[in-house]
Amino acid sequence: MIHGSRVSLFLASRAIKRGGKVGTLLNILIIAMVFTNMLIFSGFIGGGVVDMFYDQTVDYVTSDVVIRPDHDERTLFHVDELLDRVNRVPGVARASVRYSIGGTLSHKGSMVSIPITAINPRDEVEVTKIHEHMIEGSDFLSPGDDGIVLGMFVAGHEDPGMDFFDSLGGVRAGDSIEVMYANGVAREYLVKGVFATKSYQADYMAFVSWEEMNEVLGYENTEATEVLVRAFPGEDLFTLKMRLMDFGVQDRVETWEEAMGLEVEDMVETFLIIDTIAIVVSMIIAIVVIGIVFTIKTINNRRQIGIQKAIGIANRIIIGSYVTQALFIWLFGTILGMIIVNMLFFYFSAHPLETPRGDIVPVFEMSAMLENAAWLAVASGLAGFIPAWRITRENTLDAMRG
Template sequence: MLTDVKISFFLATRILKRSSKAGTLLTIFIIALVFTNMIFLSSVIGGSIELMNQQTVDYYISNIIIKPKDDNRFIDNSSGLVSKVNRIPGVYHASARYEMGASLVHKSNEIALPVSVFNPDDERMVTKIHEMMKEGQFLTREDRGQILIGNYVAGNKDESKDFFESLGGVKTGDSITVNYVNGVSRDYRIKGIFQTKSYQTDYMVFVSWNEIEDVLGYPLDKSVEILVKTEPGTREDRVKKTMMSFGIKEDVKTWKEQAGGLFDESIESFQIINNITLLVSLIIAIVVLFIVIMIKTLHNRREIGVLKAIGIDEDIIIQSYVLQTLIIGIIGIVIGFCIIQTLILYFSVYPIEFPDGNVSLYVESGIMIESAILLLIASVIAGYFPAMRIAKEDILTAMRG
């Protein structure tokens, strides 16, 4: 068995050396591009998913979110709960949020949108919204009569450019009217406009906790959610278990649990596109290698007849051509891997700009290994059938050419 493999390998290398170098190099380059194509789209999809996950943590949910338990609308004594959470091992900081229904009015534009409330000092330690100011400044604890709005809420003067209903292109310093559901109406100066490129976050508006207490007319100590940022390097699920062991009975979820179905449909659509691209790439690889090996076997038809005449088994001849395609496939995959690494480096410096953020390539080693294995299987298939067709011919027919 080992002798047969050695003979097959000797024949394979001999045929490759005698083949056209330009043709062999071109085939290898095509396989390298096929491998690159197999990885590239999945890496873009992986980068998009990573971006969405990062945006969810940085701007929308943070690492862990605490919601009211059962059918309760609010978390009571939220200040006490925040203090308790801040003392739990693995927690970096917590920030309570409250929401109040309202309509926002600017000139002839009016949109219904809940006003979110937070303590700006706490929020700075939990999310990164304050780092994404498009214009103006982030809120402070003492701010009264000022409001912070998302880029999609501000909108554009040309409504066709808006993703959602907007205030028609307001800027920092403009005045808007907020009509709260409790009947209070307030005029606010826009202190800042943030742009995180997260669709959920950029369609939000914020006022400070002290401001909403003025609107309500009494001290507020309840919240609709508490965002919790964990210490760097800690696992959210472990911190969640620790929080529950400390007697927190509210609904505690990690960001993955909370956002579980948020992007599922988009990811599923991406995956379908990726699978189609993968299938097309494999078909291209099989067709290219099949044609190359078919041409080689036809060109070497007499030589194959001679080999059979001197006693070389037809299985050894078939194996030699399969080994050729494997050698070409392996070299192509190695070159394709180098191309992918170069692209990763390039797009880390110059990311792809999408409406929802800048995407760099994210390549999972498992996907790369899977693609390499599939391409090698395709190489074996492409090398086996044309070689078998010629090797199965009787000796006289093959030697006639």
């Protein structure tokens, strides 16, 4: 067995040395491109886009953990006591309360109906990163502020064709807008700023200070529609969720993944299906391309194979030599592909792919690289095995005649 393997390896090395270097290099390049193609979609879509969605959800919408009313309640009660309790829980970096009430915003004939969310700015800037993405105005809200901050999709553009949703038609920082709250209170606000996070959910929101909401309600508000909790880095979120419940939080406590529900699962499942299709297509391409190369090679070497059989070299050794040649091309093609993939990673880490949805940095995991390399090895082995197996089955004299 070992002797046969050595003979196969010897025959393969002789064939590679005697073969055309340009052809071998082209085959290696083809495998490298196929390997890169197998990873590029999952890296950008299955990894980059999904991670971007995760980051946007945590940084702008739910933070790490969110506390919401039970399904039969509309608000959280005694929110000051709840906030104190949450902030004492080990693993909690900071918590921020939000209270939302429906309202209609209007400006020069343009109207938008969305929830208006009251926040404590000091807490909010510790829990979310919305304040880091102001594109109009110099500052986020401050405690006691009587202005309003709008998301980019709410402010909109003067050209309605540029808007994804109903908007105020191009409101900018310093403009005045009118707000009619669901409780019948009308207010006029100076727009303090406009933010753009590239999150569709966050950018269609409007914020006022907690004190301003108290003025709108006409009393000191002690209720909230949700409490956002930022965990310390490295904290296990499910463990933190259970810890919050152990500390007496009786309301609905969810990690950000649970809060997003089926939206996350459906998106990830869709990307996995598309990624699998892309890998299968790449595998077929690899088998076809390498198969064609080795089919032509074995046909051209048909006479040589017949002579090898005539002098007593076993079929399995001859087949093994062609499989070894295919695996040689696979090995160096995969190494080159890994170099290309890592070069792409370093480039896009420094220069993220900008999209309207957000900046995408591809994620290439080593486990995915090794898995795809293994599948490509199988494809390459088959592409080398099948043509050689077919030729070795022929009659020796017929093969020697070419």
